[in-house]
Amino acid sequence: MKWLSLLMLLPLAGAAIVSALPKGNDKAAKQAALGTTLVVMVATIAMAVGFQRDNVDLQYVESYAWIPSFGINFALGVDAIALVLILMSTILAPIVVLAGWNEAHGGRWSVKTFYILILVLETMMIGVFAATDLFLFYVIFEAMLIPVYFLIGGYGSGERSAAAVKFLLYSLFGGLLMLAAIIALYVMSGAQGGHTFDIDKLSQLQMSSTTQNLLFLGFFIAFAIKAPVWPFHTWLPDAANSATPGTSVLLLGVLDKVGTFGMIRYCLTLFPDASKTFTPLIMVLAVISILYGAFLAIGAKDIKRLIAYTSISHFGFITMGIFAMTSQAQSGAILYMFNHGFSTAALFLVAGWMISRRGSSTIADFGGLQRITPIMAWSFFIAGLSSLALPGLSSFVSEFLVLVGTFTRYPVHAIIATFGIVLAALYILIPVQKALHGPTTPGNESLKDLNLREKLAIAPVIAIIVALGFYPSPLLKVINPAATHVISQMGFTDPAPSNGGK
């Protein structure tokens, strides 16, 4: 069965259905979008069940000639990393639709358009992780900017169009640098046995170390903007602040993962030597991201900006795990990508409900929510704890793996990064204290607690956070072989872990 192309077609079919609905029937559009995303989620889970976890080759491979004269194929396939990310994206999609049931109202355009954009975006989210042809990857990588751009600019709040433009221009700039590198790869492949964009074949190209370094930078900067890694992060707070909560979840939870996913899939695989050359620099950038994001988060007055800054810190951890070049850190980074999707989703969704109820996103305006809206407050609290990586919640496992894995090779970086955890406690607990506890701020007395729809949306997220915190091994069993494979392909073996003291 052609699972991956089926997964990509389903949301498009849903988008076609939504667009065929009569004008003004917003409810039907929402239901159709929710139904579609649920079907996609079920289909993805069904596909994931059949995944052979010990097989490190690409699975569910499909390939169709697309532009034969350039050697371009519509080629799909997943390894464990891609599978985990596709799973995360398709589970988040229905949650986002359900949680943001009313967020399309008040946009510039119709509710229908909103859901068409979301569904088209879902197709691209699956495609970007499933593509095994570099050209196809690039096309989706760039094309997915357009729906996000319209989602931020059309349905966001505040300075939404400026934020949308900033997001688009940053991403386009990075993308064009990557395009230059892709052109170089394409031309080299032509000189070395025929034009191709197949990742496997491209990884076998012979090139000088200068070329490799330059091309690596072309890819890495694009991914670092996407991820975002300090100092390429400045678009993110604005975009996250202006987008609707649902869009923010997709933006930070899924789209930014394309950056870190790209670092593993493209930077490490295509340019192993250059990756090693740049690792010291990137490790420093990652540590800076961790601390810088944390400090900004501590100082944040606005709840959406706070979450955006925490993400910069978390992406620092992920980047560090990827470039630490140990299988533990690699597994940790991959697991982190999955977990971050859900903890950010929980934070953004609950924050979105708080903001829409209170009519303000300033942390100081909240207070005493614990008494007035206990379920909402608890949800935010658990999401926050997951974000600071409390043991027993999912992020702890991944953060721990990243730090342990990094320590064996880069002890200094790991130790400095550990301060990030301390800072995380500050940036989460201070707003929790301000917003949830303490005296009720005037104006908050009559806020309503979560309704059934909202409970239904947040319940699975919290369930996943807790479940993976206590029992991460099903996911780790899938991820570990892939992570080990990446590291061994790079020519690294894990340093012996028990030589402490020497």
Next chain:
Amino acid sequence: MTFTSPVLSYALLSPVLILLGGALIGVLVEAFVSKALRPVVQLTLSLGTLMLALMQVWRIRGEESLTPAMGSLVIDGPAVLIQGSILIIAIISIFLIADTEHFTPLPAALPGSAEEREAEQAGNQVTEVYPLTLFAVSGMMIFPIATDLIMLFVALEVLSLPLYLMAGLSRRRRLASQESALKYFLLGSFASAFFLFGAAYLYGFSGSITFSGIQAAVVGGTGNDVLLLIGMSFLSIGLLFKVGAVPFHSWTPDVYQGAPTPITAFMAAATKVAAFGAMLRIYYTVFANAEWSWIPVISAIAIISMVLGSLVAIAQRDVKRMLAYSSIAHAGFLLSGIIALNKSGLDATIFYLFAYGIATVGGFAVVTLVRDSSGEVTDLNRWKGLGKRSPFAASAFALFLLAFAGIPLTSGFIGKFSIFSAAYENGATAVVITGVLSSAIAAFFYIRVIVLMFFTDAVEDGTAVEVPSILTRATVVISAVITLVLGIYPAPVLDFITDLAIFIR
């Protein structure tokens, strides 16, 4: 003196002959058909002629001949592709030209004079524009297939003269329109003079005016290189002027802005195709062996065209001027296809020309739709909120802008990718990197227009979107569909181009 009668292969030349015939009949129609019937007759005649010529081009695809007209013309794959592109662009441009609202009723009258008002009240229409278009198209068809310098020059003039005239026909802002026509004419004459000057030197260099003769002299290396360099430079100036590359671009913004928009659309798209078609033939065959001398110069011109076009476009407040500067940047992108000097460069340039031409016509077609009571509104500030007023026009325009910006899933991306990879293959790394970076700059102002249309609230100043006539709507829809199809599934077109695009010498 003996006179040999020329041997012509009419079958291969039929597209050009049909066009010239159609144009001449058009002139007769002006003389003999009643005023009321003229618009319909002329439109039908022009469309019929263009369609018939396109069918003939399709029929002769794959045929090759060095001597369809005594060695002055050539028919080969690239010729067919370029001619076909010109004809398709001309057909969808004619749909726009058919909206006579854009043209002054009496071009000879002084702007604002009594005669002009009378002519307007009498409902006069300048149906002369149809035969003029057909003449221009015939020139454009000959330009890329000419194989001697005299024929090339004749074609250049045949395509230019009607355009000079048509640029001055605008109904609104007639003074600006006439000024632009004069400017175009004067600078164009300069360029022609340079062209002739270069041709004379090339004759001095090789003792021949035919491409094959000059090429033989270049390959043989026996001639005086100084003469070759001078000749090549001046010839190139003539050609670069036509495509609007920096530093021969100064006419572009004024003429694009002043000319009636349908003419701008036609001129911007078709002239570029024809001129680049001729440049491809000249640089890929005649001067190919002297690449050491021209590649650095053309590279420099490509780089400054891309950078300057993109940068200056940012400052523009008028949509037609913005598109003009964007066309200068695109001339730079296209020049990287010339620099590539390989088979993939040839294929890529032809694809790019077609894709860009179609998107250009589509873009200007949307410009014709945005009007207030006194005609077209080209001030970008008044395009605010267009997405609300006319989702059709605004979305189509956004699509064309994305294609210009080279966003994936539009034709522009495939074009840019193929042309840059071809240039990179020939070692033009600097050109490729500049191209990619200036694409990023260019994206900025394309996206700003999208922001204006979709994310800014409308101002109430009477700017409205005309309900498009069927013909204009057809132009927009056809261009949009081609732009999308070439972006999503370009394989058939690319294969078609790759199979055909081989120069014969």
